[in-house]
Amino acid sequence: MQYFPKELTVAEQIALLGDIRDIIRQAPLFVPTMPRSGRPMSVRMTNAGALGWVTDKARGYRYQATHPATGAPWPAIPQGLLALWEKLSGYPHPPEACLINYYDSTAKMGLHQDRDEDEFAAPVLSVSLGDTAIFRVGGTTRKGPARKLELISGDVVVLGGADRLAYHGIDRVLPGTSDLLDEGGRFNLTLRRVTKPG
Ligand code: MD3
Ligand code: FE
Numbered sequence: 224m225q226y227f228p229k230e231l232t233v234a235e236q237i238a239l240l241g242d243i244r245d246i247i248r249q250a251p252l253f254v255p256t257m258p259r260s261g262r263p264m265s266v267r268m269t270n271a272g273a274l275g276w277v278t279d280k281a282r283g284y285r286y287q288a289t290h291p292a293t294g295a296p297w298p299a300i301p302q303g304l305l306a307l308w309e310k311l312s313g314y315p316h317p318p319e320a321c322l323i324n325y326y327d328s329t330a331k332m333g334l335h336q337d338r339d340e341d342e343f344a345a346p347v348l349s350v351s352l353g354d355t356a357i358f359r360v361g362g363t364t365r366k367g368p369a370r371k372l373e374l375i376s377g378d379v380v381v382l383g384g385a386d387r388l389a390y391h392g393i394d395r396v397l398p399g400t401s402d403l404l405d406e407g408g409r410f411n412l413t414l415r416r417v418t419k420p421g
Contacts, residue, residue, distance in 0.1 A: 346383030
């Protein structure tokens, strides 16, 4: 894991937050539900880019070109994020998906692997905005030792190579640790290459 603490200045975080607000206006946050059980996840989600990650009871985890509620194509990935991917990803093709997760003070994300992409040679690049999160990352099996790391507003992490299939999750968000969001909570953006270039 490559960790870039406070990679984004406060001014850059504010600008990116404005981009996220615009995206959410066009592609509202939705409640993802688990395959088969239909149980709602505690995070709210939306996407930018040619493809977006969605999940629901009937069709499960997948990437698709349109918003599950509006049917509209996802908004474009903000230019600043594309520049960040070029600078830090080490991958010579652009990302196709920007998944936007919103955590309120009670949301978490259980330990999981990201395996819904066809291209594991590309890293996942994550940007944190707002309240600090307790992030857990282990190895490529569910059991075994895991590291805990605080992800602070402006932090960027790049998960490539062997880490690309590491188990990871968000244990909790620490309320009141950032003033960036008026409503509190945390946004996490993940940039992903979904398809193999060619
Ligand atoms: C480690 N998001 O969207 S980002 C996810 O903060 C996800 O919202 C978390 O896990 C969040 O799938 C964690 C950091 C991250 C992202 C992708 C990874 C860590 C990763 C892929 C492989 C290993
Ligand atoms: Fe993940």
